[in-house]
Amino acid sequence: MFRRGDGSSGVGPVAPLLLSIVSLCVGTSFAKTLFPVVGSSGITALRIGLSALLLVVIQRPWRWRLDGTQARAVVGYGVILALMNLSFYAALTSLPLGVAIAIEFLGPLGVAVAYSRSRLDAVWILLAVCGILALVLPGSSGHPVRAVGVGFALLAALFWALYIVAGKHASEHVPERQIVCLGLCVASLIAVPAGIAQAGAALLDGQVLLIGFAVAILCSALPYSLEIFALKRLPKQVFGIVVSLEPAVGAAAAFAILGERLGMTQWLGMAGVVAASIGSTMSRPGAGSPAVVPA
Helix, strand or coil, rough: CCCCCCCCCCCCCCHHHHHHHHHHHHHHHHHHHCCHHHHHHEEEEEEEEHHHHHHHHHHHHHHCCHHHHHHHHHHHHHHHHHHHHHHHHHHHCCCCCCHHHHHHHHHHHHHHHHHCCCCCCCHHHHHHHHHHHHCCCCCCCCCCCCHHHHHHHHHHHHHHHHHHHHHHHCCCCCHHHHHHHHHHHHHHHHHHHHHHHHHHHHHCCHHHHHHHHHHHHHHHHHHHHHHHHHHCCCCCHHHHHHCHHHHHHHHHHHHHCCCCCHHHHHHHHHHHHHHHHHHHHCCCCCCCCCCCCCC
């Protein structure tokens, strides 16, 4: 969702934001290690379901009362959150992590361009498209890049764009901490049954649950907390520029943990996507950051 910083400057808050991105990418890399056991829907169910459980225990949302408008906003946000994560993890079954993240960045970049009237945005879109083409060209890497994975990543990009819009709408009616907790609860109603349908009783294995809790903390609880800290202290442009580095961080984490190697063409393509996101951010000083770490 769109979130505001207080316009303060300084290098200090950049470190927590970078740590939130590293946490998210490391957690996602570990999540991929469970694919052979529970599949992409299974790990999505663990991440969303356990994250929701943690927030329910901490925040006790049964004390909150929502009117009809607030409830509809939260439900819309939660449904899109579930579909975005299911699509993204499905993409990871056929794509390296860095490639999937880079393709998904088309979502927030598209939203930023849609709300802009600057002709310069055509340059950023063209640069991003060229970067994506370089990422998925046949033979560009020893790691397989399958068409079905690209399709799911593009679907995740669409849902990330809708997530930003839905999150902005929800934030106008519901306090932010309530949106995340209730949104994850709604998302669990979709993701958990999908995970059970794919993985069944394997989701209850002790080792799987242990890794699932780690993924929930690394991919949701920790990065969200660090992001909120940074958002209150960083200028919007700096926030957007730092978040734009996520595809490269994801590729590095996947290489270190999973051994996923990208070819030179793919690194150049990723640089194009990152440059497009940074350029889009810098060209609109008063706008919110185009890319935000999903909750």
